[in-house]
Structure formats: structure tokens, C-alpha cells
Amino acid sequence: MAKKPEIPHVVVSRLPIYLRALEHARQEGLTCISSQELGERLSISSAQIRKDLSMFGEYGKQGRGYPVDALIHALRQHLHVDRVWDVVLVGVGDLGHALARYKGFAERGFRIAMAFDKDPAKIGTTAGDLTVEDIRLLARRVQEAGIKIGMIATPAAAAQEVANLLVFAGVRAILNYAPIHLTVPNDVRVEYLDPVIPLQRMTYYL
Amino acid sequence: MAKKPEIPHVVVSRLPIYLRALEHARQEGLTCISSQELGERLSISSAQIRKDLSMFGEYGKQGRGYPVDALIHALRQHLHVDRVWDVVLVGVGDLGHALARYKGFAERGFRIAMAFDKDPAKIGTTAGDLTVEDIRLLARRVQEAGIKIGMIATPAAAAQEVANLLVFAGVRAILNYAPIHLTVPNDVRVEYLDPVIPLQRMTYYL
Numbered sequence: 001m002a003k004k005p006e007i008p009h010v011v012v013s014r015l016p017i018y019l020r021a022l023e024h025a026r027q028e029g030l031t032c033i034s035s036q037e038l039g040e041r042l043s044i045s046s047a048q049i050r051k052d053l054s055m056f057g058e059y060g061k062q063g064r065g066y067p068v069d070a071l072i073h074a075l076r077q078h079l080h081v082d083r084v085w086d087v088v089l090v091g092v093g094d095l096g097h098a099l100a101r102y103k104g105f106a107e108r109g110f111r112i113a114m115a116f117d118k119d120p121a122k123i124g125t126t127a128g129d130l131t132v133e134d135i136r137l138l139a140r141r142v143q144e145a146g147i148k149i150g151m152i153a154t155p156a157a158a159a160q161e162v163a164n165l166l167v168f169a170g171v172r173a174i175l176n177y178a179p180i181h182l183t184v185p186n187d188v189r190v191e192y193l194d195p196v197i198p199l200q201r202m203t204y205y206l
Numbered sequence: 207m208a209k210k211p212e213i214p215h216v217v218v219s220r221l222p223i224y225l226r227a228l229e230h231a232r233q234e235g236l237t238c239i240s241s242q243e244l245g246e247r248l249s250i251s252s253a254q255i256r257k258d259l260s261m262f263g264e265y266g267k268q269g270r271g272y273p274v275d276a277l278i279h280a281l282r283q284h285l286h287v288d289r290v291w292d293v294v295l296v297g298v299g300d301l302g303h304a305l306a307r308y309k310g311f312a313e314r315g316f317r318i319a320m321a322f323d324k325d326p327a328k329i330g331t332t333a334g335d336l337t338v339e340d341i342r343l344l345a346r347r348v349q350e351a352g353i354k355i356g357m358i359a360t361p362a363a364a365a366q367e368v369a370n371l372l373v374f375a376g377v378r379a380i381l382n383y384a385p386i387h388l389t390v391p392n393d394v395r396v397e398y399l400d401p402v403i404p405l406q407r408m409t410y411y412l
Contacts, residue, residue, distance in 0.1 A: 012411075019406065041389075043387070085412075094308070149408070180230065181227060197223060198399065199355065200225065201397060202395045202397060204286060
């Protein structure tokens with residue numbers, strides 16, 4: 001796949017935040033937004049925003065701000081969310097159910113396409129619009145569908161084994177809700193959503 | 207309150223990750239762990255770990271590694287989770303229910319003590335061990351209890367108003383699940399757990 005010029009990860013990690021803010025601005029009816037206003041909405045300096053967005057070419061016109069629609073379009077392209085990604089969910093407890101029913105994925109580029117659990121009491125039941133499948137079928141189903149993104153919502157004790165299975169099945173990006181660090185090959189990315197980590201980051205300052 | 211020496215936020219943000227890994231190591235029966243082993247478990251260089259932990263004084267002995275129990279104790283003290291923090295939850299939809307029922311908070315320093323919603327159909331119902339209360343009572347209840355931490359699990363459209371209410375009630379740390387940036391006073395911290403942001407951070411590389 002042809003690759004874009006190298007952009008530092010710290011910049012990449014801010015792009016979805018810019019995209020989200022721009023989408024809110026569009027909902028409010030804005031067609032242009034200045035780096036100052038975007039910065040105020042995000043508690044990021046306008047200089048930082050101009051520098052980050054300049055890496056993607058010239059979207060902003062001096063004195064007029066960024067055209068909201070065009071910048072949304074460009075960011076979606078760069079983030080590869082100008083399409084919908086199928087996601088496989090593993091672990092259908094309370095959190096898994098909440099994820100399966102969450103309406104906020106579809107409009108932002110994601111769709112939970114399959115849900116798996118190892119608990120026989122859960123297999124065959126419903127989660128959102130999906131039927132929970134037996135985890136023993138995961139590798140084949142995910143490979144056949146070519147799914148590249150997984151969400152782990154299992155207890156910590158099961159998460160590494162699930163991650164291994166996802167990687168074996170071809171998944172290259174894992175969103176991990178389980179409170180444990182995962183060991184994966186270098187070409188697989190993991191992002192973590194253990195709520196206690198950010199809570200402890202804040203209690204340090206309390 | 208007497209303040210510790212200034213530690214860079216980037217270091218502070220790694221401390222809960224070290225703490226979690228040490229707690230897993232202790233569960234496995236380890237009493238000592240080297241910076242190398244901790245680093246391998248976390249995909250962080252051992253030099254980084256030694257540098258970060260040296261800011262808290264000398265816990266590691268040359269050649270013997272860190273004493274797991276003592277380091278857990280010290281990190282908990284520094285992160286202020288050598289106690290249990292009461293947390294107020296706002297928004298009791300699917301995610302709010304999952305949070306109210308999540309067993310992983312208590313042993314790591316947190317307890318959801320109250321849950322509020324504005325929906326009359328939800329007020330008075332059960333979420334985990336709690337009874338959902340009317341959001342109009344939030345300010346008084348939170349002030350009286352002296353709660354400093356809030357979790358927002360409402361839709362995006364309601365989140366800023368809820369944040370304002372939490373800040374008014376004395377909350378100084380907010381964990382925000384709603385997919386929107388919050389504007390809060392300088393002395394209030396916010397951490398974000400919108401799952402789409404980390405997903406989009408990964409699709410950039412896919």
C-alpha cells in the first residue's frame with residue numbers, strides 16, 4: 001500500500017480529536033472555523049493546530065479559517081475512516097453488551113460485525129443486533145471476513161489469550177478494555193481503555 | 207496540602223501502568239521484579255522505567271530488581287490510591303449500567319457511590335448496588351458527600367451541562383465517556399474515554 005509522508009505519532013493521535021471537534025462544529029452549522037476557535041474548543045494552542053494541520057497540505061486560508069467540510073473530508077481520508085471498518089467484539093458481559101448497542105460507532109467509521117464469547121450460556125443470545133458466537137469459531141470467521149480490528153471486553157485473565165487468537169486470525173488493531181497490558185507482534189497496534197488508569201492519573205493531582 | 211516535588215505529567219501518566227503491571231506480578235507470586243522484566247511486560251524500555259521510578263526515591267537495589275510489595279505501596283501512595291475514592295456517575299444507559307456493575311474499581315481505589323440520570327423512567331431504578339437518583343439532586347448530594355470525582359456516561363449533547371453541574375458541586379476530576387471535548391476551569395482535570403478516538407488512531411496505520 002502506498003504510504004503517506006511520515007507523520008509523528010503524537011500528531012496522528014490528535015487528528016481524531018480535531019475531526020470530532022470539526023464534526024460538532026458542522027452540526028452547529030459552521031462552514032469555516034479558525035485555528036483560534038478550534039483551539040479554544042479543544043484547549044490546544046492555535047499554533048499547535050496550524051502546525052499539525054499544515055502537515056496535510058494547505059486547507060486553511062489566511063484570515064478565513066479552515067473550511068469545515070473540506071477539512072473533515074481530508075481528515076477522514078487520512079485516518080482511513082472515509083469508509084466503514086468491520087470490528088470483531090470478544091467478551092459479551094455488561095460492557096460488551098453496551099458496546100454492541102452503542103450507536104456512536106457507525107457514523108464515525110466502525111461497525112461491530114461479529115461478537116464472540118466462550119461462555120455457553122451466552123453463545124446464541126443477542127447483543128445489539130448480533131447473535132453471540134462461539135469463540136472457537138472466531139479464527140475462521142474473522143479470517144474469512146478479512147476483519148482487521150478487534151475489541152476485547154473480557155476479564156483481564158482471558159485477554160492475552162484472546163489477543164493471540166485475534167492476531168492469528170489477521171487482526172492488526174486491538175482496542176483493549178481489559179485491565180492488562182497485551183503482548184502482540186510489532187505490526188499489531190493496541191489501544192487501551194482501562195478506566196482505572198485515567199482515574200489514577202487524576203487522583204495523583206487531587 | 208503539602209505538594210510533592212514536581213513530576214512531569216508524562217511520567218505521572220505512566221505510573222498507573224506500572225502499578226497495574228506490578229499488581230499482576232504480585233498475583234503471579236513475584237516478590238522482586240527487574241526493570242528489564244517490567245519493561246518487557248509493558249513494551250517500555252528498562253532505562254525509561256528506571257528513570258521514571260528514580261523520581262520517587264530509591265526502591266530498586268542494584269542487581270536485585272524492585273521489591274514488588276514496597277513499590278506497589280509507594281506507587282499507591284503517590285497516586286493517592288492508598289484509599290478508596292467515592293465517584294459520582296451521571297448517565298445510566300447501557301454504559302452507565304456496565305460501569306455501575308464493574309467489579310474492577312474497588313480493589314484499585316474507586317467506588318461508584320452515587321448514580322444520577324435526568325430520565326424519569328430511570329430514576330428510582332437499580333444500577334449495580336445503587337438506586338438511580340434525580341439529577342436535580344446531584345449538586346446538593348455531591349457537595350454534602352464531598353465527592354471529588356465524576357464519571358460522565360451521557361450522550362454527547364448533555365455532557366457539557368453535566369460537567370458544569372459536577373464542577374459546581376465540587377468535582378475536580380472527570381472521566382468523560384461522552385464523545386465530546388469538555389470545557390472546564392483550570393483546576394479541574396478531564397480524561398477522555400471515547401472509544402472512537404483510539405480506533406481512528408489505529409486505522410490511520412491500517
